[in-house]
């Protein structure tokens with residue numbers, strides 16, 4: 012189990028790493044555009060295209076594997092946490108199964124769309140000329156695919172009753188790490 | 195009985211929304227109520243989603259804007275780029291958009307097989323077009339009358355062509371979505387927005403715009419396939435029903451163009467009533483705008499041939515201009531939407547054979 | 554079964570999945586897909602999966618959300634916010650629930666900079682909630698306050714929702730902004746009063762701090778607030794000085810926080826990395842829900858919910874006030890499961906003509922509608938503001954805790970809506986005063 016879990020975690024970390032770089036690019040690109048427009052009267056070309064098609068799409072979908080790995084999906088615990096443990100593990104199983112199947116389907120469908128955009132050589136016409144945008148469509152099958160993969164692997168680990176071997180990245184907190192307040 | 199869903203990314207009471215009502219009525223009447231159309235304003239498909247949405251049958255009919263997908267629609271887009279020809283009209287009458295619609299309709303149906311092929315590749319059947327009014331300078335706290343007035347101004351530019359226009363005149367072309375123009379003018383991020391007058395109403399720009407210069411930069415938005423039908427749905431229909439859809443497409447084309455055209459004069463009138471200042475461009479500025487249009491048409495032709503794969507670019511340019519000239523004459527006496535509808539039908543769409551078209 | 558009954562069935566299935574702890578985004582996508590498939594056909598369902606996610610995320614306006622999140626996370630991880638809250642602590646020690654009240658004002662301040670309540674909650678969530686928890690506020694009060702106060706973001710101008718309503722209904726945006734400003738300020742005051750009363754009745758919610766700070770200590774504490782003040786003033790000045798748009802404000806805020814942290818000497822590579830990791834996971838977790846909600850809107854649109862809505866509203870009666878109460882109830886129900894933009898696009902074509910017939914002004918209705926849609930942002934099971942807070946605070950509080958926390962705020966909101974219906978002039982006096 013361990014080596015495969017490690018491999019998946021490595022893929023997830025790679026995809027999130029790219030998303031992280033995209034966040035920095037988004038913020039600096041917009042800041043530089045504003046400065047250039049305001050101070051030097053020469054705005055950058057195609058900022059909106061880069062921000063929306065390149066950065067936003069990557070930030071929205073590439074970290075999905077990490078979200079699944081860290082279990083940071085937004086879900087309602089209210090009722091489920093009151094149920095007996097045995098029922099809760101059945102629910103966890105069903106949730107993972109549904110996640111894996113649905114995300115795999117979305118990955119396949121967005122993958123088809125990406126292939127057709129690749130075939131068409133999709134681009135945008137900007138003032139500076141042609142900007143190729145078909146690669147941005149491949150972010151979706153990658154992100155949804157990783158999420159499906161992580162969920163499927165957790166499902167297998169749960170079924171076999173073994174450790175998934177996925178790395179658990181914890182976010183350190185500058186204030187709350189030492190003592191947890193009474194919540 | 196056929197029930198069709200028509201998706202369009204505009205509000206129900208907009209020029210396009212009202213045209214869709216005409217479309218539904220025309221189709222129902224022509225098919226003897228055999229085909230009924232339900233309009234979906236904004237909720238079903240957004241503007242960029244409409245082309246793929248009609249392709250995948252989320253809607254049966256859709257108001258498709260080709261500029262969203264230049265790779266898929268490069269030939270259609272090249273026809274739209276001919277809109278700068280409007281600026282070169284010898285004796286402008288204000289009816290240039292009506293003529294441009296007719297010319298584009300005629301050229302697409304009769305002379306541009308590669309345009310129809312592009313729609314086919316997207317699983318769609320083209321049945322109508324439409325053109326917006328001319329672009330103007332809508333400004334806040336500044337007025338544009340001379341060439342020098344444009345220098346250093348921050349102008350909202352909707353596409354690459356507008357950025358070229360801005361740079362040609364020493365201004366900055368700022369790319370912003372149209373729904374952010376209000377705030378940007380208000381805050382002074384923009385000096386002017388290059389938009390058609392109906393956007394004053396659509397986006398409430400009256401409240402911030404103080405000065406308007408009409409017909410600069412000129413040109414119009416023509417990248418419109420106003421009633422594209424899902425091809426699977428089309429092929430499964432009877433010839434009579436297809437003919438009703440062509441009749442509807444014709445009504446849609448006329449209504450879209452006519453509604454924009456009348457919205458334009460209404461918006462200008464309302465702006466005058468509100469005390470917004472109107473400025474006449476100097477003859478030098480108008481001449482410079484014409485000169486830019488002539489030059490940019492050449493630039494665009496070269497760009498589309500070399501970079502965007504429109505092989506017949508020069509040929510299309512050569513063929514299209516005379517057709518547009520012919521249409522300037524055809525629309526000269528048009529004074530109602532019904533007349534316009536009849537004109538488009540007689541000249542173009544009535545000649546399309548529903549049995550073989552779109553197969 | 555009619556199409557509407559099928560739609561009802563699938564909404565039931567959605568609630569069931571969500572309650573069974575299936576991630577909300579996955580539940581929404583699964584149910585919308587199955588609904589489109591069973592009501593229409595495979596092609597429509599399969600096609601929608603390929604179209605909606607990309608086009609939804611491919612958005613310039615949405616880009617302010619990761620940017621504001623990054624700003625909040627950087628401020629937090631580089632401890633820029635510490636000084637501000639220590640000062641608030643000292644200065645507001647006499648006031649019950651002082652920090653919560655300070656947070657409400659903070660949210661209102663951000664509201665003037667951002668156009669959406671999600672961006673507002675994103676910016677304030679990480680700044681305010683952990684500080685309140687550190688001062689032993691109950692997690693319920695801390696999270697609930699910020700989630701609810703975030704809704705002020707769409708009321709106080711600029712506001713994306715009001716611009717959209719203005720476009721659809723042809724109402725004046727600046728008039729809507731003025732009306733929204735009034736309702737935003739009323740909401741602000743009501744929330745502050747609510748916090749004071751709740752803490753008075755139950756001091757455990759926010760234990761009072763007894764600091765005998767001297768005058769010098771008090772002013773020294775004020776001196777420590779400069780990092781955040783610098784960022785906030787920078788963003789404000791730029792926005793109102795015509796340097797950048799509300800959409801660009803998030804990126805400028807994030808850059809400013811990084812620079813200030815650099816000067817403050819707390820910017821470490823590790824802090825930056827933590828801020829980025831939290832930004833991307835929170836954005837992705839929120840956007841998969843938003844994509845699912847957007848798919849659900851298409852399903853509901855195709856199921857013909859529009860006509861059903863107008864007939865159910867009309868079933869409330871014929872008097873204008875009864876119809877308006879019907880409209881309010883419909884939006885409260887829709888607000889439970891839809892996000893504001895989807896709800897607006899889905900309903901306005903049928904609701905606007907109804908409102909027109911009642912004789913209520915469309916300007917007034919726009920402001921009330923935005924208030925109603927913002928209530929939907931904090932009501933279960935789909936409350937985007939609550940999700941944002943849950944996303945940014947991590948394990949400090951469960952989703953149920955945050956929903957419990959907003960309960961009293963929702964009650965207050967309903968009272969405000971009732972007042973706006975009973976006295977429409979509350980909304981209209983300011984716009985009418987400035988009418989051209």
Ligand code: NA
Nearest residue numbers: 664667706711
């Ligand atoms: Na705001």
Ligand code: NA
Nearest residue numbers: 888889929935
């Ligand atoms: Na809700």
